Amino acid sequence: MPAVQLTAVSKSYRRRGRPPQKALDDLDLLVESGGVHGFLGPNGSGKTTTIRVLLGLVSADPGGGEIRLLDQPVPRGLPDVIGSVGALVETPLFFPGFSGRLNLQLLAEAAGVSHARVEECLELVDLSGRADDRFKGYSLGMKQRLGIAAALLKAPRLLILDEPSNGLDPAGIRDVRELIRRLGRDGHTTVLLSSHLLAEIQQVCDSVSILARGRCVASGPVGEVLASRGSGDVLVQIADPTAAAGVLQQAGFSVSPADGALMVHSVATPSDITRVLAGSGLYLEELRRVTPDLESAFLAITGDQPHDGPAAAGTPA
Amino acid sequence: MSAVMEDPGARVAEPSAHRASFASLLRSEAHRFRSRRFIQLLMLLAVVGWVVATVIGLLNYGTPDDGDLADAQARLDQIVAEQQIYHEQCLEDSNIPEGTSPEEWCGPAPTADNFGGPEQFLDKAPFDFGEAGPDGALGVAALAAALAIAMGATWIGAEWSSRTIVALLFWVPRRLQVMAAKLTVLIGAAALFGVLTQAAWLATAGIWEATVGSPDPLPEEFWSTLLQTQARAVLLVVLAAVLAFGLTNVVRNTGAALGIAFVYTAIVENILRALRPHWEPWLLTRNALALVQDGGYTIVYWNDGPIGPDGQPPEYYLGPLQAGVYLGAVALVLAAVGALLFAKRDLH
Numbered sequence: 001m002p003a004v005q006l007t008a009v010s011k012s013y014r015r016r017g018r019p020p021q022k023a024l025d026d027l028d029l030l031v032e033s034g035g036v037h038g039f040l041g042p043n044g045s046g047k048t049t050t051i052r053v054l055l056g057l058v059s060a061d062p063g064g065g066e067i068r069l070l071d072q073p074v075p076r077g078l079p080d081v082i083g084s085v086g087a088l089v090e091t092p093l094f095f096p097g098f099s100g101r102l103n104l105q106l107l108a109e110a111a112g113v114s115h116a117r118v119e120e121c122l123e124l125v126d127l128s129g130r131a132d133d134r135f136k137g138y139s140l141g142m143k144q145r146l147g148i149a150a151a152l153l154k155a156p157r158l159l160i161l162d163e164p165s166n167g168l169d170p171a172g173i174r175d176v177r178e179l180i181r182r183l184g185r186d187g188h189t190t191v192l193l194s195s196h197l198l199a200e201i202q203q204v205c206d207s208v209s210i211l212a213r214g215r216c217v218a219s220g221p222v223g224e225v226l227a228s229r230g231s232g233d234v235l236v237q238i239a240d241p242t243a244a245a246g247v248l249q250q251a252g253f254s255v256s257p258a259d260g261a262l263m264v265h266s267v268a269t270p271s272d273i274t275r276v277l278a279g280s281g282l283y284l285e286e287l288r289r290v291t292p293d294l295e296s297a298f299l300a301i302t303g304d305q306p307h308d309g310p311a312a313a314g315t316p317a
Numbered sequence: 318m319s320a321v322m323e324d325p326g327a328r329v330a331e332p333s334a335h336r337a338s339f340a341s342l343l344r345s346e347a348h349r350f351r352s353r354r355f356i357q358l359l360m361l362l363a364v365v366g367w368v369v370a371t372v373i374g375l376l377n378y379g380t381p382d383d384g385d386l387a388d389a390q391a392r393l394d395q396i397v398a399e400q401q402i403y404h405e406q407c408l409e410d411s412n413i414p415e416g417t418s419p420e421e422w423c424g425p426a427p428t429a430d431n432f433g434g435p436e437q438f439l440d441k442a443p444f445d446f447g448e449a450g451p452d453g454a455l456g457v458a459a460l461a462a463a464l465a466i467a468m469g470a471t472w473i474g475a476e477w478s479s480r481t482i483v484a485l486l487f488w489v490p491r492r493l494q495v496m497a498a499k500l501t502v503l504i505g506a507a508a509l510f511g512v513l514t515q516a517a518w519l520a521t522a523g524i525w526e527a528t529v530g531s532p533d534p535l536p537e538e539f540w541s542t543l544l545q546t547q548a549r550a551v552l553l554v555v556l557a558a559v560l561a562f563g564l565t566n567v568v569r570n571t572g573a574a575l576g577i578a579f580v581y582t583a584i585v586e587n588i589l590r591a592l593r594p595h596w597e598p599w600l601l602t603r604n605a606l607a608l609v610q611d612g613g614y615t616i617v618y619w620n621d622g623p624i625g626p627d628g629q630p631p632e633y634y635l636g637p638l639q640a641g642v643y644l645g646a647v648a649l650v651l652a653a654v655g656a657l658l659f660a661k662r663d664l665h
Binding site: 109 | 337338341342344345346348349352353354475479480481483484485486487488489490491663664665
């Protein structure tokens with residue numbers, strides 16, 4: 001059963017005196033249950049709008065599209081599954097005059113969650129010592145941690161985290177990532193992690209969906225998405241790169257120097273390089289296919305996207 | 318977040334579906350309401366105000382002795398004597414229009430009865446519960462309604478300013494249910510506040526009556542009249558809170574809502590009274606007065622003609638029932654519009 005499924009979902013924001021702003025454009029998105037699924041896209045690509053649509057805060061454009069959360073239609077079936085969904089969307093929203101503990105207790109009371117669970121979650125995000133301080137006195141990182149604690153209160157089957165590392169110090173970021181990994185591996189929880197931090201997605205996520213202009217432009221296991229964007233470049237370390245370059249060029253390879261080594265481009269079968277060089281009495285020290293990182297893949301996929309995409313003109317995305 | 322690192326896996330609970338019931342939501346909202354510092358501050362101010370008013374009353378009312386009564390009588394006699402001198406000067410005035418007798422021009426000679434008797438000149442008159450009871454309930458109702466407006470406006474306004482109402486939807490996605498819970502808590506709290514303020518008035522009156530009260534017996538049907546007035550006062554407090562809640566929920570800002578309320582009461586109503594006197598039965602403050610005041614409120618159109626056969630200007634009687642229904646309808650419409658907008662709009 002998919003944890004999240006959107007099929008042909010569109011969302012346009014009306015704007016005074018201007019044409020509607022399309023935040024989601026026939027978006028298809030599938031997040032299978034279990035593991036950590038990254039949600040990546042440039043600013044204004046529609047990530048937050050997608051999360052808001054999933055949580056029923058924003059209504060999708062009428063007609064055609066289908067939204068399912070834990071196999072229930074949204075928004076109609078949302079009350080049936082919301083108890084299994086924890087969410088942190090953008091900035092944590094709490095009463096500034098209440099303590100962190102009271103803010104969580106009020107949410108817990110509304111959903112019939114025990115106060116013991118509140119204490120567990122406070123401890124989980126290392127806020128127990130400051131739980132009685134007022135929320136408005138918290139640092140940005142503490143606010144973010146309280147938001148994560150609130151999202152975890154329900155011990156959700158689906159945890160939606162929108163930029164959870166915002167404002168956290170390096171240790172906090174490391175701990176949040178560790179927590180997300182653990183949740184993703186526990187076999188019960190699906191984590192949908194929206195982030196603009198490519199390294200975070202690459203480190204933490206099992207699968208990824210990349211959004212651009214309100215559409216999903218790539219999706220799948222992180223490794224597959226990376227491989228699909230591979231250039232076919234191969235790095236060759238050899239004692240005599242000049243001689244090797246001549247031999248390879250004669251054999252029809254496209255070659256360029258790369259810091260004392262050679263970069264051979266668009267190689268379908270790397271073993272051909274070994275064969276050609278060995279035939280000329282040149283022996284390799286290293287032969288390595290250049291695997292693109294997520295940043296390269298992301299830029300390749302969304303490279304023509306402006307960073308202030310569809311919703312940058314003041315419309316939330 | 319070292320706890321996560323030091324004790325990995327220890328506290329990530331297994332998922333379990335939690336479902337918010339309306340009862341649990343109500344409990345949570347009631348907890349939220351009584352935890353709010355502004356509400357606590359309002360209650361503190363109300364208590365302080367009650368204590369101060371009670372003490373001021375104790376200092377200003379008193380049981381006169383023979384000496385006080387003699388002083389009051391002397392003051393009254395002096396004023397009557399002065400007024401009689403002015404009256405005699407008036408009778409001898411040469412500027413009296415022709416065709417008008419001096420008695421018609423100057424009126425009857427003043428007597429002690431014209432000044433309400435010596436009791437009016439006592440420095441410390443006794444507290445007369447029979448006379449002041451319903452008026453006091455009306456005054457307390459006005460103050461309590463003003464506080465209820467602040468209560469209702471900030472109750473929902475603070476939710477919008479902090480956007481916690483959006484966060485609550487991650488837990489309870491049925492928006493009308495959220496709004497109904499907040500409104501229910503407000504109505505309950507406002508009703509309790511109204512009852513407490515009226516009880517406080519009874520307590521104050523009881524203290525004054527026992528210590529500096531008039532020995533005169535209470536008028537017939539006094540308690541019936543007073544308790545009915547107080548019941549209507551509680552209703553006014555509830556309606557004021559709901560009105561403020563509804564208006565603030567529509568504009569989504571406490572300051573803007575209170576600004577609109579101020580401009581309406583201080584400017585719009587006065588302009589309408591001056592320019593459109595026949596609209597007065599629709600003004601909210603007139604209806605609030607008519608709702609609580611014993612016997613309602615009669616609007617007199619002084620500038621309106623023609624004068625009736627009895628020599629009196631036309632009047633419009635605004636009864637408590639009519640006023641209550643009207644105020645209730647306005648409150649209901651505002652609350653409903655706010656709730657529907659909340660249910661339909663995209664929330665960011």
